Amino acid sequence: MELLPGELEQIKAETAEILQQHGTERQELIPIIQEIQERLGYLPKPAMEQVARALDIPEVDVYSVATFYNQFRLNPPGKHQIKVCMGTACHMMGGHIVMDSFERRLEIKEGETTPDREFSLERVACVGCCALAPVVLVDEKVEAKVSPIRVDGILLTFEIEKSEQEKVEEKEQQEGGVEE
Amino acid sequence: MSKVNITIDGQQYQVPAGEKLLWAALDCGVYIPHLCANKDKERPDASCRLCFVEIEGFSNPVTSCTQEVFEGMVVRTRTPQVDRLVQTAFELLLSNHKLRCGKCPQNRQCELQKIARERKLKLKLTRLRPLLTEEKPVDDSTDVFIYDPNRCVLCGQCIWVDHKIVEVGAIGFINRGFKRKMGTFGDVPLAESRCTQCGECVKVCPVGALVFKEKTE
C-alpha cells in the first residue's frame, strides 16, 4: 500500500509520541500497538518498524503479534465499519443470513473493505446482546434484530447521507465558481 | 551426574536424571518420531505431537519431549493408542504437505520419510483429504537457498536458530491457526528481509522446506 504525502511524517510523529509514554520492555508491545491502531486506525509498516527499534526486538516479532490477534489491522479500515455478530445466539437467529446480505450488497467478503473505502465488513464473536439477536455493530452502534431488509435500510441511510453531502459540496463548489 | 533406571519397551536403561524422556530414549538408541523437539530450548514446543509414548501409571499417552524421566519409569513406545495418535498426527501433516517425494531435493534425507519407514506409515493420503489445495509460491529470492512453504511442517527449528543462535531476527511465525506459517516482516521475500543468508536455518530444517540451491540443481 502506498502512503499519501505527509502520511509517513504523521505516522512517525504519532508513534514516537505513543512510544514516549511507554517503557521499552517486551510486555509493552501489545499496549503500544493497541494505542497506535486506536490513533491511526491500523498498523502501518513504518510504525511497526519504529516500535521494534524502540523495544529492541526484531520487526518480525512485532509482525507475529500483529498478525496473530484479531484486533490488529494491517490496512486502513473503511469509513464505515460493519461488524456482524457471529455469536451462537445470533447465528441461530440468522446472523449468517445477515452476513450473506451484507456480502451481497457490498460485493465484498467478510474481512474486506469496499474498493471505494466506504465500508469494511467484519465478523465479531459475541457482542453480548444475545436477547437482541441477530445483532450488527454499525460504526459501534448496535443494530438489534437485523433482517436482510434492515441491511438494505442501513446501507441506504449511508447512501442518502453520502449523496446529500455530495450535493452540498457540489453546490458549494458551484457557488464558489459563481463568485469567481 | 546422577542416573535413574527406566524401562523402555521391556529393555532396562540407565539415563541421566532430569533429562526429558525423548532425548534419553534417543540416546539409548530407541527411536521415537519427532520434528519440533530441540534439546537446547528451555521449554519444549510440544507442537508436532508425534513423540507420544505410554507410561505405566499414566492414564493417557504423553509427549516424551515434555516428560522428565524418573526412577522406575516404565515406557512403551508402541501401543495401539500411541500408534493411532502418531498415525493421525503424521497423516494430518501429510495432508498439508506437498508430497511427490521423488521431486523433492530432500528426498531420502527427510524426517517425514524416516518416520514413515520406522513406523511403517504410507507417504500418501488414504483417509484424509488434501488441504493443500492451492500451492503457495516458492521463495527463491536468496542466492543460497530456497523456501518452499508447501513443504513446511511448522516445527519452528529455523526460527529458533534465526533468533537464538545467529541472532538475526529475519523470520518468525506469522498469522494464526491454519494460516500460521514461517515468514518475514511484512511477508516480503527473504532476500528483501533482514536475512543474512547464512544458511544456518537450512541446516536444521527436517524436511524439504528450506533447501540449499546447490541441491535443487
Next chain:
Amino acid sequence: MSIADKYNAIRIAAVEKIDKMKEKPHVLVGTATCGRAAGALTILDVFREEADKHQLDIIIDEVGCMGHCYAEPLVVIAKPGFPTLCYGPVDEGIAKRLVVDFLVNDDPCYDFAIAALEPNDEFPTFEDFPRGVIEKKIILADCGFIDPNDIDHYLARDGYAALAKVLEMEPYAVIEEVKSAKLRGRGGAGFPTGVKWERCFKAEGSPKYVICNADEGDPGAFMDRAILESNPHQLIEGMIIAAYAIQASTGYIYVRAEYPLAVARLRNAISQAREKGLLGDNILGSDFSFDVIIFQGSGAFVCGEETALIESIEGKPGVPNHRPPYPATCGLYGKPTVINNVKTLSYVPHILRKGADWFRSIGTENSPGTAVFALAGKVVGTGLVEVPMGTTIRELVYDVGSGIKDDKMFKAVQIGGPSGGCLPESSLDLPIDFDSLQEAGAMMGSGGLVVLDEDDCMVEIARFFLDFTQKESCGKCTFCRLGTKQMLDILTDITQGKGSLEDLNILQDLAEDVKMGSLCSLGKTAPNPVLTTLKYFRDEYEAHINEGRCPALMCKDLITYIIIPEKCSKLCDVCIGSCPTEAIYTRPDMLKAIYLDKCVKCNNCMVACPPQYKAVIKVSPPIVEEKEETVEGGKEDE
C-alpha cells in the same frame, strides 16, 4: 487505627451517603452493554430531560445488568412510600409516563412493571415467579442494583468487609477457608481454587502474581462482561484477597478490548479503591501492598487458556505451552502465578465473609455454590441466571427460562460453548454440576447455555462451533491446526449434502484423536460439540448424507423455498418487495411463485409473508425441477 476501625470509618461514611440518597426517589437505568444495545441510553436521557422539565428532586443512576435480557431496557424506580419496582422493556413513551404518572403523581403504573424488589402487599416480587424460586443469586445479587461507578454503593452493602477480615488472618488460613469451601474454578474445568492457591503459596519464587482471566470469548456467553460492568468491586475485592493469600504484590485483569465499557468501569473502580486505601501501598493500614493493572486482550479466544494468556501479557502471540509446569509454580515471567476466572474471584469475598460452611450449604457436595449461565437461543426468558449447582436442565429451561419460544419443540441444549456439548431431551433431568456434565460429554465451560428447538439443525450447530474453534486455533499443534480443519471440511460437506457414511467414521476418529492428542484445552475440547451431536443426533447426520435432507430445514444447500398456491393471496405482494434478488414473480393467476435459480434463500419472503397466509415454506430435500421452472418463467415473460 486498626484495620477494622479504618474499614468501619469508610463503610459508615458510605452507608450515611447511601441512606441519604434513599430519602429521595431513585431511578436506576441498566446501562450495561446489553441494555445500551436495547436503547437504555436514550431512556436515560428521557428520564433526565423529563425530570428537569418537571423540576423533580430525584436521583438518576446508571447501573449494570439485572440479568433479565428479555425485558431490556430495564428501569428500577424506588420512591419512598411505594414498593421498589422494576420496569421493562421501557420505551420513550413508557419512560415519560413513569416520570409524569409515578414520579410527579403517585401512580406506580403497575401495567409496565415486571416485579417488585422486596415483598409488599401491592405487587409480586421476582421470588414469586418460578425463576425467582429456583434462582439463588450470590455473585449476581447486586448486579443491576448498585451503581458500578460509585464505590460507596458497594461499601454500603458490606463491600470490602471480607478484605478487612482477611487482612487480620494468616495468609494460609485464607487458603484453608477457600479449600474448605470447595470452591471450584468457574473458567470451565472446575479445578479446586484453594488447591491452586496452595500450590502457588508454597511455590518458590518472587514476586508472585494474581491474574484475573476476563478474556471471555465464548460466542454465546457474556456473564463475565456483565459482572465487570455491573459490580467491578466484587471482583477487585476477590483479587486482593487472593493476592493476600498467596502474598502477591501485583495483579493483572486480562480483559477483552472488545469490552470497552467493562474496561472503563474497571479503571474507575480501581482508582476509587485506591483513593479509599483499599488498593495500593499498605492496604487499610496493614503492611500488605497490592495493585492491579488492566491488560486489554486483543481478541484471541485461545488466550482464555492460561499459558496462552501469560504469553500474551508478556507481549507475545498467545500460543499455549505444555503443562506442567503449571502457572502456579512457573507462570508470568516464570514466577508463581494464580490465574482465576472473573466468577471464581467474585465468589471469594462472599465465602470469606459468610464462611465456607455457608458456601458448601448451597449446590451439591462436589460442586458447591451456584452456576451462572447466559441463557440464550430459543428460550422465552433469555438472560443471565444464577442457580444452585445441581439444578436440572429442565428446571433451567422451563422454570427459569419459561420454556421454548413460539411453542416449538425442544430439541437440545448446548452447554459450555465451543468446548461444550449438545445434550438431548433425554438429558433434561441431568443435574448441572461440573462432574455430571463432563460425564454426559458436555462441559460447564464458560457458562453459555443455548436452547435449541426443532428448527435448529444439529449438524449445522456442530459445524458452527467447529468453524469457530478452527478459526480461533492458534495453529501451534498439529491436531488442532489441521485436525479441526479436516473435521470442519467433512462437516461442511455434510451440511451441503456431499457427505458419505465413511466420512462419519473418519469424523468420529478424528474427533477422538484431536481430543486426546492436542496440546492445550482449546484443542482437547474442540471436538466436544461434534462428539455429542454424533452420539445423540446421529440420525440427523444420516438424513443429510443418505437422503440429502436437513430435517430442521436449516442447511441452505438442502432446502428450497416455495410458495404454496393454495395459501397465497392474489391481493398481497409483500414478498415481491422483500426479495433482494427479484426471485419472486406474479403468476398469470396473480399468485406468487419463486424462481429457484434466482433465490438466494435469504428468508426475507418467509418473514414478510403475512401471518394470515403463511404461504412461504421451506422444503427439504431441495427441489431440482429445472423444467417446470423455466416453463413457468417463460409464461410469465409472455
